[in-house]
Amino acid sequence: MNNVLQILKKDFGFDQFREGQLEIIQSILSGRDVLAVLPTGSGKTLCYHLPAKIFGGLTVIVSPLVSLMEDQVTQIRANGDKAVAHISSLISPNERKEILKNIQSYHMIFLSPEMLALPFIKQKLISQQVSLFVVDEAHCISQWGHEFRTDYLRLNDVRRELGGPPCMALTATATPEVEQDIRRYLEMQNESVYRAPVNRSNIYMAMETVKTPREKDAFFLDVMKKINHPTVVYTGTRKGTVYYANLLQKEGFLHVAFYHGGMTKEDRLLIQQQFIRDEVDVICCTNAFGMGINKPNIRSVIHLNLPSSIEQYVQEIGRAGRDQEQSLALLINSEEDRFLPISFIENEFPNETWLDHMLSGERIDGLAVEEVRQLYQIDETQWKMLMFYLEKENVIKKGYFDFKGRTNTVLAKIKKHFTRRQNDKITQLNRMNNLLHSKECIRNNISYYFGDDVQNYSEMTWCCSACQEFDSYVQERKGLRKGEAIKTQIESNSHQESWRDRLQSMLLRRNGDKNSE
Amino acid sequence: MINGMTSLHYIILQTTYAIQGDRTINGIIHILRGKRSAQTIQDISLFQLEQSAAILKNEPKKYVDAKANELLENGWIVENSDRGVNLSTVGNMAREKLLEKYNIPDTYHGLKYEWNHSSYYFWEQLSLLVQTISYLKDKQSAFIPVSYDRIAQNKVKQLLQKYHDIDYIGDQVYQEIERVLSNKTEKEATLFVNRLTSNFRTGRTFDQLSSIYYGDRLYTSIVFRSTLHDMIAKANEDRKNNPILSYFQIDRDGTFTITQTSTVTKKLFEEGYSLDEIAKRRNLKHSTIEDHVIELAIHDPNFNFDSFITGEQLQEIEKEMKRLNTRKLKPIKDEFGDKYTYFQIRLAISSYKGEWSQ
Numbered sequence: 114m115n116n117v118l119q120i121l122k123k124d125f126g127f128d129q130f131r132e133g134q135l136e137i138i139q140s141i142l143s144g145r146d147v148l149a150v151l152p153t154g155s156g157k158t159l160c161y162h163l164p165a166k167i168f169g170g171l172t173v174i175v176s177p178l179v180s181l182m183e184d185q186v187t188q189i190r191a192n193g194d195k196a197v198a199h200i201s202s203l204i205s206p207n208e209r210k211e212i213l214k215n216i217q218s219y220h221m222i223f224l225s226p227e228m229l230a231l232p233f234i235k236q237k238l239i240s241q242q243v244s245l246f247v248v249d250e251a252h253c254i255s256q257w258g259h260e261f262r263t264d265y266l267r268l269n270d271v272r273r274e275l276g277g278p279p280c281m282a283l284t285a286t287a288t289p290e291v292e293q294d295i296r297r298y299l300e301m302q303n304e305s306v307y308r309a310p311v312n313r314s315n316i317y318m319a320m321e322t323v324k325t326p327r328e329k330d331a332f333f334l335d336v337m338k339k340i341n342h343p344t345v346v347y348t349g350t351r352k353g354t355v356y357y358a359n360l361l362q363k364e365g366f367l368h369v370a371f372y373h374g375g376m377t378k379e380d381r382l383l384i385q386q387q388f389i390r391d392e393v394d395v396i397c398c399t400n401a402f403g404m405g406i407n408k409p410n411i412r413s414v415i416h417l418n419l420p421s422s423i424e425q426y427v428q429e430i431g432r433a434g435r436d437q438e439q440s441l442a443l444l445i446n447s448e449e450d451r452f453l454p455i456s457f458i459e460n461e462f463p464n465e466t467w468l469d470h471m472l473s474g475e476r477i478d479g480l481a482v483e484e485v486r487q488l489y490q491i492d493e494t495q496w497k498m499l500m501f502y503l504e505k506e507n508v509i510k511k512g513y514f515d516f517k518g519r520t521n522t523v524l525a526k527i528k529k530h531f532t533r534r535q536n537d538k539i540t541q542l543n544r545m546n547n548l549l550h551s552k553e554c555i556r557n558n559i560s561y562y563f564g565d566d567v568q569n570y571s572e573m574t575w576c577c578s579a580c581q582e583f584d585s586y587v588q589e590r591k592g593l594r595k596g597e598a599i600k601t602q603i604e605s606n607s608h609q610e611s612w613r614d615r616l617q618s619m620l621l622r623r624n625g626d627k628n629s630e
Numbered sequence: 631m632i633n634g635m636t637s638l639h640y641i642i643l644q645t646t647y648a649i650q651g652d653r654t655i656n657g658i659i660h661i662l663r664g665k666r667s668a669q670t671i672q673d674i675s676l677f678q679l680e681q682s683a684a685i686l687k688n689e690p691k692k693y694v695d696a697k698a699n700e701l702l703e704n705g706w707i708v709e710n711s712d713r714g715v716n717l718s719t720v721g722n723m724a725r726e727k728l729l730e731k732y733n734i735p736d737t738y739h740g741l742k743y744e745w746n747h748s749s750y751y752f753w754e755q756l757s758l759l760v761q762t763i764s765y766l767k768d769k770q771s772a773f774i775p776v777s778y779d780r781i782a783q784n785k786v787k788q789l790l791q792k793y794h795d796i797d798y799i800g801d802q803v804y805q806e807i808e809r810v811l812s813n814k815t816e817k818e819a820t821l822f823v824n825r826l827t828s829n830f831r832t833g834r835t836f837d838q839l840s841s842i843y844y845g846d847r848l849y850t851s852i853v854f855r856s857t858l859h860d861m862i863a864k865a866n867e868d869r870k871n872n873p874i875l876s877y878f879q880i881d882r883d884g885t886f887t888i889t890q891t892s893t894v895t896k897k898l899f900e901e902g903y904s905l906d907e908i909a910k911r912r913n914l915k916h917s918t919i920e921d922h923v924i925e926l927a928i929h930d931p932n933f934n935f936d937s938f939i940t941g942e943q944l945q946e947i948e949k950e951m952k953r954l955n956t957r958k959l960k961p962i963k964d965e966f967g968d969k970y971t972y973f974q975i976r977l978a979i980s981s982y983k984g985e986w987s988q
C-alpha cells in the first residue's frame with residue numbers, strides 16, 4: 114500500500130488516489146481479474162499504468178477508439194513515459210514495423226482489436242512476457258451494449274494464447290446484462306468487480322416538465338440566470354446547439370459556445386480547450402461533447418432533450434462536480450417533444466432506401482470504398498456503422514468492395530441487424546421515459562436500475578426534485594454563487610491589443626517578460 | 631431577401647453565372663464541395679472554376695443543398711429544359727450587389743490549396759508550431775496540442791531540433807508571418823492572429839470570429855484561408871527568406887487532382903490493356919473506365935490519349951463546339967451523327983483549353 118502510494122507520488126506526481134483506483138490496483142496486483150465500471154475522466158489509465166510499472170514485462174491494452182487511443186499515448190508520452198506505443202490504422206506500416214522490432218523496449222502497447230487479430234502481431238506479442246491484459250471500452254463485448262464489436266468476442270482466445278495473464282476490463286457504462294457478458298466472454302476468474310457508485314451525492318438531480326417548447330426556452334433562460342456555471346447544456350440536435358447558444362448570447366451571456374459533431378475537428382478541439390481553460394463558461398452541445406474531457410469544476414449539466422438511455426443520462430450528468438462541490442443536473446422536458454427521440458433513433462440508422470440502392474445488384478461491387486463514400490455522401494457516423502458491418506462480412510478488400518456475388522445475403526443480414534438494434538434502442542428510451550415520469554425519488558430509481566444497493570436518500574439535504582422542490586434548490590443556492598470562473602479580462606484585452614502585439618507576445622516573449630495577460 | 635443572403639448564396643450564384651446553363655445545380659454543388667469525380671474535375675477546368683473549386687468542402691451537403699434550394703424557390707436561379715441552371719435577371723442583380731460584400735480575395739486559390747487540403751496541412755503545422763513555441767517560452771512542455779496529426783508533430787519536432795534555440799525560432803516565425811500579414815488589411819491580419827492558440831489564449835473558431843465579417847462564418851473562413859494561401863505561395867516563391875514556412879510538408883496526396891481509381895486505370899492502360907479489358911478486370915462498368923480516361927486527359931499531362939482520337943478529329947469537334955458555342959454533349963453529338971462516339975466528344979470537350987465567346 115505504501116509502495117503503490119510512493120509510486121503514485123514519484124512517477125505520477127499525484128498525492129492521492131481517486132475513488133476506486135486503489136481498490137482496482139490492489140485487486141489486480143493480487144492476481145485477480147478486475148472489471149471496473151468508471152465514468153470517463155475518473156482516471157482509468159492510471160489503474161493499469163501503475164500496475165504495469167510494478168509487474169514489468171508487457172501490458173497489452175486493447176481499445177476500439179483509435180483516435181482516443183492515440184490521444185492517450187500522446188498524453189502519456191508527454192508526461193514523460195516514453196516506453197509506450199500504439200498500433201492501429203493511424204500509424205504507417207513502417208512505424209508499426211519499428212515498434213514491433215523494438216517491442217521489448219516498451220512496457221505498454223495499445224492496440225486496436227483489428228491489429229491484435231493480425232497473426233504476425235499476435236506472434237510478436239506471444240514471444241513477449243505479457244503480464245497484464247487490459248480491455249478498454251469493454252462494453253463492446255456485449256450485444257446489449259451500445260457499441261457491440263464482434264472482434265471483441267475473440268479477445269479471450271488471444272488472452273489465452275498470451276499465456277493467460279490477469280485481465281482488467283474497463284468501461285464507463287454497463288447495465289447488469291452488459292456486465293455479465295463481459296465477465297462471461299472474458300472468462301474472468303475469481304474476479305473483483307468495482308463499480309463507481311452511480312449515486313453522486315454532490316449532484317442534485319432535477320427533472321422539470323413544461324408544456325410547450327416556448328415555455329421550455331423561457332424556463333431555461335430563467336434558470337440559467339440563477340444557477341452556477343460552468344455549465345454544459347445538452348440540446349439533442351446540432352441545430353439546437355446553435356439555437357440555444359444564440360438565445361443565451363441575446364440574453365447577455367458573453368461566454369457561450371456551441372459544440373457538435375458537424376464542426377471541423379479543429380473547431381471542436383478549440384471549443385473544448387476554451388471550456389477547459391475557463392475562457393467559455395457555457396457550452397451548448399450534442400452528446401458528441403464530453404468523451405474524454407476532464408473538467409473538474411462543471412457546476413451544472415442541463416438536458417433540454419431526453420437522453421437516449423438511463424446509462425447515457427447518468428454518464429452525462431456525471432460530468433458535473435468532479436471536484437466534489439455541490440452541483441446541479443437539470444432535465445427540462447416539454448410535453449411536446451416527446452416524439453422527437455424516436456424519430457431520432459430512426460434517423461440514426463442507414464436508411465433502407467439507400468441501403469437497397471447501394472447494396473442491391475452489382476452497383477458498388479469493384480468500386481473503391483472512398484469513391485462510394487463520395488458518391489453517396491452519407492452521414493459520417495452512419496457510414497462508419499455500415500462500413501463496420503461490411504468489413505465484418507469480409508466484402509472489402511484493400512479499399513475496394515468485393516462481394517463475390519453475395520450482395521443480397523449481405524444486404525438482408527445488415528437490414529435485419531439494424532432493425533434489431535433499433536428496437537433495442539427504443540426499449541432503452543422507454544426506460545429513460547419511465548424514469549422521467551416516475552413520481553418517486555430519482556436517485557432511488559437509478560440505483561435500483563443499476564442494481565446498486567438502494568439506500569434511503571431522504572436524509573440528504575439535496576437529493577432530487579422528487580425529494581426537494583427544484584425551486585427551493587435554486588432559491589437557496591442562489592446566494593451561494595461563486596464568482597464567475599471566467600477570465601473576462603482576456604476578451605476585453607483582446608479588443609485593444611493589435612494583432613502585432615498579440616503575435617509578438619506569442620512568439621517574441623523573452624524569459625522574464627510578463628505574460629501579456 | 632437580399633439582406634439575408636449569405637456568402638454561400640453568393641458563391642452559388644457566382645458559379646451558376648460562370649456555367650451559364652450547362653450544368654445542373656447538383657453539378658455545381660459537386661464542384662464547390664470538391665467531389666472527387668471525373669465529371670467534377672473535368673468541369674473545373676472547362677469552366678475555369680479553379681478559384682472556387684472545393685470552396686465549400688467543409689460545409690455539410692444538406693446545408694449547401696438547402697441554400698441552393700432557397701435560390702431556386704425564390705427564382706434567382708432557374709432551371710432550363712435540360713435541368714441546367716441559369717441566373718434570372720433578379721438573380722444576376724443580386725449577384726452583382728453581393729459581388730463586393732463577399733468578394734473572394736485574389737490570393738484565394740481553391741484548386742491549388744483546398745482541393746488537396748494542402749492549406750489545411752499547412753495551418754495544422756503552423757498553428758502547432760506557434761502553440762509549441764509559446765508554451766516552451768514559459769517552460770511548459772506538457773499541453774494539449776491543437777493537432778494530434780503525426781506529420782504535423784514530427785515537423786514541429788524537427789524544426790525545434792534543427793534550430794535548438796527557442797527564442798531564435800520564435801523570432802524567425804514571427805518575421806515570416808509578419809511579413810505576409812503586414813500586406814493584409816487590419817481585419818485580415820487580426821482574424822489570422824486570433825485563430826492562433828498560445829499558452830495564454832485558445833484560438834477562436836470561425837464562428838466566434840465571424841462578427842468581423844457580417845456574422846458570416848463561411849466568408850470569415852474564406853478570408854482566413856486566402857491569407858493562408860498567400861502565405862504558402864509567398865513561402866514557396868522565396869524559400870530563402872521563409873525557411874520555416876517552406877519547411878512544412880503540405881503535398882501529402884501526391885498528384886492531387888487525380889483520383890486513386892483513375893490511377894489504377896491508367897496503370898493498366900499503360901500496360902497495354904484495352905478499356906474493355908480494364909473494365910472486366912476491375913469489375914467496373916465500361917462507362918466508369920471512360921470517366922477515368924477523361925479525368926486523366928484533363929489532369930495528367932503525361933497521359934497519351936491519341937489512341938482514342940486523332941489531332942485532326944479533335945480539331946474538327948472543337949470547331950463545331952465553337953460554332954455552336956456550347957459545351958453540351960448532345961447538340962454536338964447530334965451535329966456529327968455517328969461520326970464520333972460520345973466518348974470521343976467528351977474527350978474533345980474536356981481537353982479543349984481555348985477561349986469561349988460569352
Ligand SMILES: Nc1ncnc2c1ncn2[C@@H]1O[C@H](COP(=O)(O)OP(=O)(O)O)[C@@H](O)[C@H]1O
Nearest residue numbers: 127129130131152153154155156157158159407
Ligand atoms: N490519482 C489521481 N490524482 C489526480 N489526477 C489523476 C489521478 N488519476 C488520474 N488523474 C488524472 O485524471 C485525468 C483523467 O484520467 P484518464 O485516465 O485519462 O481518464 P479516463 O478514466 O477517462 O480514461 C488525467 O488527466 C489524469 O492525469
Ligand SMILES: [Zn+2]
Nearest residue numbers: 554576577580
Ligand atoms: Zn431523491
